[in-house]
Amino acid sequence: MKKAFTLIELTIVIVILGILGTISVEILQKLANNYIMQKEMNRLAYKTDLTLNIIASKLKTRIKNSVIASHCSDSGIPDGDFIAVSQLTPQNSGKYRVLEWLNYSVYSKRGMWNGTKIQPGWSGFVDLKDTNSSNGGDEYNISTPESNFSIVQQIDGNWFHAWGINGYNNIFNNKRDVLVFSGADGRGDFSDINNSYGWYEHNATRVFAIGKLSDTELNLSAVDESNSTTVYEGYYIINSAEAVVPVKSGNEYNLTLRFNYFPWLDQNYTDGNASILATHVTKFKFKEENGLLRIYVCITSENKKLTDYNLTICKEKVVF
Numbered sequence: 590m591k592k593a594f595t596l597i598e599l600t601i602v603i604v605i606l607g608i609l610g611t612i613s614v615e616i617l618q619k620l621a622n623n624y625i626m627q628k629e630m631n632r633l634a635y636k637t638d639l640t641l642n643i644i645a646s647k648l649k650t651r652i653k654n655s656v657i658a659s660h661c662s663d664s665g666i667p668d669g670d671f672i673a674v675s676q677l678t679p680q681n682s683g684k685y686r687v688l689e690w691l692n693y694s695v696y697s698k699r700g701m702w703n704g705t706k707i708q709p710g711w712s713g714f715v716d717l718k719d720t721n722s723s724n725g726g727d728e729y730n731i732s733t734p735e736s737n738f739s740i741v742q743q744i745d746g747n748w749f750h751a752w753g754i755n756g757y758n759n760i761f762n763n764k765r766d767v768l769v770f771s772g773a774d775g776r777g778d779f780s781d782i783n784n785s786y787g788w789y790e791h792n793a794t795r796v797f798a799i800g801k802l803s804d805t806e807l808n809l810s811a812v813d814e815s816n817s818t819t820v821y822e823g824y825y826i827i828n829s830a831e832a833v834v835p836v837k838s839g840n841e842y843n844l845t846l847r848f849n850y851f852p853w854l855d856q857n858y859t860d861g862n863a864s865i866l867a868t869h870v871t872k873f874k875f876k877e878e879n880g881l882l883r884i885y886v887c888i889t890s891e892n893k894k895l896t897d898y899n900l901t902i903c904k905e906k907v908v909f
Contacts, residue, residue: 626900629890633902637888640844640867641906644884647831647846648908651690652769653880654779655786658685663837665845667857669789673782675877687834688875689858691777691786692848694766694828697744700737710741711826713771720820727794727811727818730802737804741766745828752849752862760828761799764854768797768809771823776880778821787812787853794818796827796853812853832858833866835873841889842870871901882908 659671665687672685697710712735719732738761745766749757756763769786770778778795779785787793794815800808811818829849835842843865850861872887883905890900 625892629892629900630902633888633890633900634904636867637886637902637904640870640886640888641884641904643846643866644833644886645906645908647692648690648882648884650693650695651831652693652777652786652825652827653775654772654777655691655769656877656882657689657782657788658682658875659687659689659789659832660685661687661834665834665836666859667789669857671782671788674875674882677876682874682876686873687832687858689788689830689832691769691827691852692829692831693769693825694741694745696748697741697766697826697828700740701744703737708737708740709735710737710744711824712736713823713825715820715822715824717820717822726816727797727814729797729809729820730806731809731820731824732806733824734805738799738801738807739804741826742801748828749849754849761801764798764812765851766799766826766828767812767853768799768807769795769825769827770797770819770821771825772821775823777825778818780815780817784813784815787851787855789852789857790855793853799826829861830856830858832861833873834858835870838868840871841868842873843868844870844873844886872903884908 656674657671658674658677659667661667677685700707700709712733714733716732716734721730742760746757746760749760749765756765760766772778784792785795787796793812795818796812797809798812802808830852832847834845834847836845844867846864846866847858847861850856850858867888869889869891870886871889874885876883885905887901887903
């Protein structure tokens, strides 16, 4: 006799298969969500690391005493209010959200091949025995052996020309390149932040316009005379200022790098070029401790499928 399934048995089998199917779907869905979340966390970690590394690489060529924290609107427009980054506290760090600094000319310092060797553009050293005050005040003639300022003019002039910056044809006379003495500790010749580097139309008493006397000799005159500057054995050639600016976008920020602007010519970062460093930034903080800069960035996921999870990666980097 042929045996068949009863209706009850079929019903039980269907119910069991339905339960197993539901469980399997939930497991597969969780596995898929976990994979997507892990992939997104890895992407955010990479994006945060990359952002911090770019900022750190830019800050490595900063004049340390020139670094300021400035205030801006949500749209990233500065209002001229700034302090030295060393004056930041937990109470005022939320107000001063823009990081700015003067940048020395790294490419012209490296120089170029002259047929027999790599010739540096500027050595960074002054022969104090062959230095004199030509007209009193803040004007000097200095000798800087192993330099070749024709190379500086060529390299930095080509840089400015590539970015469409006026004055590239005579970067010394047009004050696109200027000189800052290193000071006693190599951090920059510094008296106070309001009367040193020209930030937001303040005095630039520590910034020197360059007159080329020869490939190894310069005539220097302070952009704003103070009759109180000192010639040091070290110097930097400065070719721009740079800034990291958080620009409000909804509840987040677009972190923007600003460059190729000249505070000693009464410019601010809106006069320079701009490049987006990162989007969907929820926090950008910085502070100085014992001469070191600590940079802190948080970036959140823009994946709409993961909105409920509020995935955010925060990382910190120390810049020497």
